[in-house]
Amino acid sequence: MYNFLLGVVIVLSVLIVIGIMMQPSKQNSAASAFTGGADNLFGRQKARGFEAFMQKATAYLGAAWLILLLLLAYLSSVN
Template sequence: MYDILLTLMLILSVFIIIVIAMQPTKTQSASNAFLGGASQLFGKQKARGFEAVLIKTTVVCLILFFILALVMTRLF
């Protein structure tokens, strides 16, 4: 049982790393970091399409990882 849960946790952690690495950046260039990104101040939009799917997948995977970690600490 421990080996199965540990394997699931390892697979889930690799998947989380991949999903987070695939997410697009929020700034277009390094100058926006110094200027504060004033061009996007009033243009905040909800994520749509692929970006929304990545955000939801990340949240679900992180919740599953946290629950799996708690289960493993309680069982073993």
């Protein structure tokens, strides 16, 4: 069981990295590199289409990854 969950965590880790790399960039100018994109922090733009899907998918993958890591920590402390 432990080895299976460890394999799933490794696969999820790779999928999270791919998902983060596939997200569209939100920085449009060189000035936003210095401000850190703070001008868009409180903007009311809502993600749509592919961007919204990637945000949700990354969030769900991250949550599943965290839960599996906590489960692995518990299983390793029981033995």
